[in-house]
Amino acid sequence: MENTLGDFLRSRRARILPEEVGLPSHGRRRVQGLRREEVAQLAGVSVDYYVRLEQGRGGSASDAVLDAVARVLRLDEVEAAHLRSLARPPKAPAGTVAGRGRARQQVRPGTRLLLDLMTEVPAFVLGRRMEVLAWNALGEAVNGFSTRTGGGADGPPNQARHAFLDPAAREYYRQWDAVAAETVSYLRRDAGLHPDDPVLSALVGELSVRSEEFGRLWADHLVREKTHGVKLVRHPLVGDLDFGYETLGVNGSPDQLLVVYTAPAGSPTAQKLALLASWTAPGGTSQVAGASGASEGADASGAAEAS
Template identity: 55%
Template sequence: MDQRTELSEFLRSRRARLRPEDVGLTPHGGRRRVPGLRREELAQVAGVSVAYYTRLEQGRGQNVSTAVLDAIADALRLGRAERDHLDHLARPCGKKPPGPGRPQRVRPSVQHLLDTMDNTPAYVLGRRTDVIAWNRLACALLGDFPALPPQQRNMARLLFLDPATRELYVDWDRKAADTVACLRLYAGCYPDDPQLASLVGELSVKSPEFGSLWATHNVQDKGFGMKELHHPVVGPLTLSCETLVLPADQNQHLITYHAEPGTASAESLRLLASWTLGEASGAQAVSAAMSDDGV
């Protein structure tokens, strides 16, 4: 991915979402040729020259300082993830994707931790939203990851190309937008990752929805929140999702789901967990139902 083009399109997309009154300016009369702030308006709010900002937005800014980037980020009302993304695009450090072409793996102790979490669905996302480790309850809840070829164990690919995964998430639109925004943030760090370029190309061709979301240039880091799922066996679930960065690899994130004690979702999750822990007939029923739905 061309870093200069990415920087230009990101800055233009952030300008387009602001109006002059949003940043304390009085809009002038007449027809505006572009949505949002004009370059000269953004430069005025940031306290930089129009010529300098124009060069930066065109990808021609050299050795831009932290102070200038902070001023532009403030003027654009950027969040933390957006600020990090702007810094990666404006001052690329030439990082190569770690271990290109090599399988991603978690430390054995991380897999052991997952295996001991009998009542908590948990899995690890690696680079490019690849699912690289999981426990039994995560498979029962989200899909049969071991049955998939390694190259298909990718959350973005499943969300956009697998009908059953789409049906699983009640608010699929939000989940899809969040996932694409995370991919964008990764792309800012590793623009030369060939596997990311291949994934983005495949999804852009096969899913117009992905292409539309990718074109927004929205970015965000993985976080926490509530997820509503509709499981093919136990029905509706409202679960809390938490994300933890693994210390040995900043590109590996441990994702966990849990239900509020005493709720119907907690009872459904307990039932699903009991099936994964030795009740063969129940486990077979879950597996068969999920296979029928293509999860």
């Protein structure tokens, strides 16, 4: 049985040299980084308790203990939150039934309308498991979401499947290594927040089997939020595009993020975006993954099928 908490703690203490925390490093050490006994000593807990925690038998660890361990292991804010999720797994809401995680995520009509109104920037809604739930016209022009089948025959495009299983992704992302690491660290965080999601487990299993790079990165237990950064792509029609991106939470839809690509006015990328926009059909609406039929106002915005 997988012990994700123990694997995460071992990976984090392996990063820290004894001398970095004021401990002697004399003699040959059997483990890389800190020993369990050293972490326990520095965190002010008994060795037995820390060993049980690393074995996944720590019970309901207190905030004080988890904060002390996070301090010793030099976890950042996101990693510390991940530690708390693993040590005290979130409880499923009352009335939750098995398999509910398979239900398709829905994008509110108001969010789709917002995408339609964003005519000068590529934008899309990212949901659980890195599923792309909806996108605007420029988002489609830049990313080609409607041509991706990463989510299965009737599911939404999946950014993780695209990055690791589509050979074209390595050409499209000019910094593929950075995108790969970001993708895996985001999925790791998602897995910590939703430990009983069978769809996510199946996705991780598939990627681990089909991609050696994914398996290696997954074993590193990196955890990051998708907040902002740089995305460098090579578009098949207009060439290199240098984007910044900003990620905004969608209020009322806690598992959804609005991702917007930006470029300074007058920059080569902004000029190429204007060219792509001129090729986009006038009056185009946002597309919703898996939807079909004609657009009928805001509630049906984005009805073009995403295959």
